[in-house]
Amino acid sequence: MLPARLTALPEYAFPRLHALLSEIPPGKPVIDLSIGSPKHKPPSFIAETLAHHADGYREYPPNDGTESFRTAARNWATWRYQLPEHWLEREGAVLPLNGTREGMFMSIMATTPEQKNGEQPVILMPNPFYQCYAAAALAAGAEPVYLSATQDTGFLPSLDQPEELLRRTATFFLCSPSNPQGAVASEAYWRQLLELAERYDFMVFADECYSEIYRHQPPAGVLHAASATSTNLNRVMAFHSLSKRSNLAGLRVGFVAGGPKPVAALKRLKSYGGAPVPTPSLYAAEAAWGDEDHVEENRKLYKQKFDISDRLLREIFTSDTPYTSPEAGFFLWLPVGDGEAVAASLWRDEGVKALPGAYFARVDADGVDPGKEFLRIALVDTPERVEEALTRVAAHISALR
Ligand SMILES: Cc1ncc(COP(=O)(O)O)c(C=O)c1O
Known part of the structure; x- marks a missing residue:
């Protein structure tokens, strides 16, 4: 027997896309813009650092990492979010994670109570959203509630939610910069969310994994607002x-x-059922958080591709369904009518693989699927290949009109 609350999860986006396209031959040499897996070069010092510390693979790594890793993480966050000196050390705690997907999943398991104000707890999340949030909520026995983030709400969830929902809320997930829309929460938005969290006694989980891929200003973050x-x-x-x-x-x-209490709860759960980060990886990560040059180079490449996208796509869309030039992240979120149909025809005619927006969204409380009309395109390939792919996308969308 399997747990119904997890078997009810829809198939993950990539097998769904495979099923949609597997019987259709691509019309041109394939360019895959479906998966958000980075293709730019990692910094050169990573391989050296791993090799230098390779002896560390011998031993079980410490559950909470090394002191030098925690210091590097704290120093970076303090610099990036202009935090008062030693504030994070005094008020908070840091813990290394095997990537944030597993970290967020486990953190929900570690912090979600059985009940909130006598009822089943709710985990609020933007819609569309990174699919880990819903799976974590369900695994923890909470109810995931999807807050549509559309053009009308600036592609972020509205904070104007009913009192009875907020009273049941255990955690509010916010992804900023957001995947898939590339929207950025302002300092004022973060502050309002924190105020709400205080008033209704819930936690804020800030998924900021795209925080360094921005076009103009560094995005505000929850730590500064806090x-x-x-x-x-x-x-x-x-x-x-x-x-x-x-x-x-x-x-x-x-x-x-974050706060010492939830981080300690996560650390405790991880010591029972988690895999600590290997020590050589901690040293490599410490070096990566200590260097901004490679991040600047990385951002430049993404900026170049966003400029290509603006040039090729802005004019294609109408004022009813406008093209939104993303502020950050590395995705385009294009309103194409029927995302699934266009993903299939784009593949059939142009050999370009992109993801239907519906694969990231759920039908919301008003019966609307805010991803259905969209296509998500990951700008991870080289500028040359992105230019070629978006030229094909522009031709295809224009031909559909
Ligand atoms: C919005 C968002 N959050 C979290 C993650 C997980 O990142 P990682 O586990 O590699 O840190 C991803 C990965 O694609 C993502 O898009």
């Missing part, structure tokens, strides 16, 4: 990753920074 408002950090868990910042998705290193 330090500026003297929020009790036990309400906050901020998740950071090297996967996108440093093109190290395969290294599987992230960290969480």
